[in-house]
Amino acid sequence: MAKQKRIVCYAINGAGLGHLTRLRTVAKWLRRYASLLDERPPEILFLTSSDASDTLADAGFAAFKIPSKTVARKTELNKLEYRRLAKHFVWNTLGVFSPDLLVVDTFPSGSFDELFQVLDGPFKTSFVYRNVKPEYASRATFRSALRMYDSIVAPHGMIESQRGGFAAHDGELRFSGEVIQFExxxxxxxxxxxxxxxxxxxxxxxxxxxxxxxxxxxxxxxxxxxxxxxxxxxxxxxxxxxxxxxxxxxxxxxxxxxxxxxxxxxxxxxxxxxxxxxxxxxxxxxxxxxxxxxxxxxxxxxxxxxxxxxxxxxxxxxxxxxxxxxxxxxxxxxxxxxxxxxxxxxxxxxxxLPSNGASRCAIELLRPLYDDARLEWAQRVLTPRLANRLEQLTGSAATMAAWLTPLMPQDQMRSLMSHPGIENVINQLSPSAATEVQQVLALSDQSDGHLMIESRLIELLESIARLDPSQQTALADASLKSIVAVMKKQPLGGELQADWATWICDIVDSVARLIKRDATSTADPLGTLEWLRLYRAFPRIVDVDALGAAELFQRLVADHLERGDQVHEINQAIQVLKLTHPRVTKLLLENALAGLTT
Missing domain, CATH: 3.40.50.2000 (Glycogen Phosphorylase B;)
Incomplete structure (x- = not known):
């Protein structure tokens, strides 16, 4: 397990809400991706002057706040003293918290030009370069501060590259698309x-x-x-x-x-x-x-x-x-x-504006901390729809790695966009041509295996979401354990179709059928959690695939229930079957089922 990352988001500005909203939106994706890549959630801290900082707590982020410039003016705080206090607030917080990454929005030198003293500190730096007026972008402090960042991302489409302050920008700049706070x-x-x-x-x-x-x-x-x-x-x-x-x-x-x-x-x-x-x-x-x-x-x-x-x-x-x-x-x-x-x-x-650039923006901000291949994998497997479903059921981004690392490992998930020469080619195109190429490449990935797996996972999670709300988190956890257990019992090499995506989809479908069985059954004495626990104990059937094994399992349990057996008796019968037959075949199990019936 990797070291837990610490990230500071700098949202100190004037009277608007834009910086805070944009960074809060991106920070959700920073948390999701870092949780997936490090297998543990990062610590994310906001430094802000916004009078709407309570929206950060609502989104699950901690914040240290100074008075906004509006409040400082209304309460007649001495302007020089306010600036001095604000600067030391920023410096001391960064020194004590010791982040791995500092993310700043719109004003590269800080709202008080205080970041010049810390941008060369012992942490990586990323800048969200929202387009600004040319006269503002041409300021010496603005241009000097830009050169001190490890990664700069514009929350705009490529078509924006020739407008405003971007027209005079001479450094590396990546465009993510516009950051929207909702899907x-x-x-x-x-x-x-x-x-x-x-x-x-x-x-x-x-x-x-x-x-x-x-x-x-x-x-x-x-x-x-x-x-x-x-x-x-x-x-x-x-x-x-x-x-x-x-x-x-x-x-x-x-x-x-x-x-x-x-x-x-x-x-x-x-x-x-x-x-x-x-x-x-x-x-x-x-x-x-x-x-x-x-x-x-x-x-x-x-x-x-x-x-x-x-x-x-x-x-x-x-x-x-x-x-x-x-x-x-x-x-x-x-x-x-x-x-x-x-x-x-x-x-x-x-x-x-066909798509939301929030996730792409987060990927670019994290680039100083992770290698390109890892980031490409994370962006590929963790889509907005899947992230929302996982968070709704589990209540945390911390489960991202537990679900996606075993089911969609990096060595199985590749795309044309990950080719090392693609980005260089795109950067040489005009903004409109680059956008068109990126859209075509994105469409070419639609048939890839990760989307098949994503679709099955979402169906499974939605089936769980329709059950008793008090048990949904436990059911999600039990479903994941069951999927991983079947992956070990029914390895890819033993499947009839040696294709990773098809194999995973069959396993997910086998668990989903047990979940859906609960939704249609009114007289089943076993709850879904018990069905899943028994399924994890069920032996490998050496001559059938995952779906075939799941069908035999359901028949076995159903026959025992018809006989009036309790859950511990069914579990005992499964254990006896495993102990007495090191290799369980379809014929052997069907004979056992025939014996139960007679």
């Missing part, structure tokens, strides 16, 4: 979301947002937009104030106020949206395929106007030039509520 399957179904919000099925639902709520104009923006949109007939407004909002709460007959985290869960129910164009709300709404009109907020480093322009060029969104102009706002929203226009915009959103 499509995480969203509530539209009808369920509308019921929870209390929205009439015949009404249009329009989302109104000023981003995270910390912008100095957030209150005025929400008031102006809501006042304008309340004039529309048959429209319900969902106002996402954001966790940082400190202004007046808005109310009205057609206004639903929401100021907590998790507003994205309801995005599938939206007919349209009006939102600020910060990195997170912009990409989340596009990814959820919501017809949206964006307006730009003025930020030091973030060029929201350029972000909007890139999407309007492909008709993936609308632009609101003046959020105080009610006529403009009403006209844009009314146009987006037209079904034909909305359908065209949803299609454009899907084309512009």
């Amino acid at each position: 499509h399957e995480d969203l509530l179904p539209a009808e369920q979301a509308r019921r929870q919000l209390g929205v009439d099925p015949n009404q249009k639902l329009v989302y109104v947002s000023a981003g995270g709520g910390g912008d100095c104009d957030a209150e005025q923006q929400l008031q102006s937009l809501v006042r304008a949109l309340q004039q529309m007939d048959n429209v319900q407004l969902l106002v996402g104030a954001g966790p940082l909002y400190r202004g007046e709460r808005l109310a009205g007959e057609n206004v639903i106020w929401y100021d907590g985290p998790g507003i994205a869960n309801y995005f599938a129910a939206l007919d349209a949206a009006v939102s600020a164009a910060g990195y997170n709300p912009f990409h989340e709404l596009l990814f959820a395929r919501v017809p949206t009109a964006f307006y730009a907020q003025d930020k030091i480093a973030d060029d929201q106007s350029e972000r909007i322009a890139s999407a309007t060029q492909v008709r993936a969104c609308e632009r609101i030039a003046d959020w105080t102009d009610a006529t403009e706002v009403l006209g844009v929203v009314d146009r987006m509520l037209d079904e034909s226009v909305a359908a065209e915009m949803r299609t454009a959103c899907e084309s512009m």
Whole structure:
């Protein structure tokens, strides 16, 4: 077992929520991948100034916090003293915690330029380079700090490489795709979301947002937009104030106020949206395929106007030039509520942002700690869907290695993307050509064995999820033990088809049948845990495959139950069979079954 990794995520910034949300999303994948690669979960610590740091605890992360710049200004803390305290807070925490990896977002030298003193410390460093304005990227401190990082990843698609600060970047830069804090399957179904919000099925639902709520104009923006949109007939407004909002709460007959985290869960129910164009709300709404009109907020480093322009060029969104102009706002929203226009915009959103780059971003951030082959394997076998299912049942990322290492070992899982020359070829292509090649290569991997195994595992986990919630964790653990036991009893070399993926799929299917048997049986005196325990004790049948052995096992147990035998008597019969017959064949077991029947 490898040494437990320590990772510090630096999310100290100004008034926004973007850094914290993006790093929290990526940190989930850092935890998943490190748990898989090291066979133990890492210690991840956030350093933050965000006033929404409670969202970190909700996601299972510890955080050390200093006052935000907004609070420091409102409470009239001495500016120089605040900077001095903040710098020492960062230096001392890094010195005491002694991380293996420091991950920083957007500002490479730190919010107070304090990272210059520690970036050459005894740990690896990775930088999340969200695109910034060219004039900000050209600052000497920015460019100097960039050179001190071991890995730099842009949370954008390749098409972004010629825009903003990236255009002048002369170092190595890897593009992960946009980081989104949810997957499509995480969203509530539209009808369920509308019921929870209390929205009439015949009404249009329009989302109104000023981003995270910390912008100095957030209150005025929400008031102006809501006042304008309340004039529309048959429209319900969902106002996402954001966790940082400190202004007046808005109310009205057609206004639903929401100021907590998790507003994205309801995005599938939206007919349209009006939102600020910060990195997170912009990409989340596009990814959820919501017809949206964006307006730009003025930020030091973030060029929201350029972000909007890139999407309007492909008709993936609308632009609101003046959020105080009610006529403009009403006209844009009314146009987006037209079904034909909305359908065209949803299609454009899907084309512009087809996938979530969070997992890829985490892989690139971890690159200084692990070799490329290990990282490629981890990314290949641990997909978002499988990770979610495992965490839902076991409640922890720590089980990733226990499930995936034996079932999808590195020497059995290879892809064309892992070829050492592929990345060099891609880097020489234009951004659009590189994206197209990556998509084709990804599609070529769809028929690989790991996806067969993933599909079977998800079916098994979903079968467990439909059973008694109080036993789901125990059932997941017993299922894994049973799979590993059968792998030892029915080795690949003895199977009729000597193919790893087919072999594993058959074994998983054999265990899944026992789980599904529980769901259809009402008079079975044995619980599923007992069935799995007996299955682990069942001997190897030397002349049948895993599925054939599982069928014989179920017949044996069923016959004993018909005779009225208890579980200890069935277990005893299995042990006697193993002791008296070192090699159990299908014929021998069928003869034994015939004897039970007569």
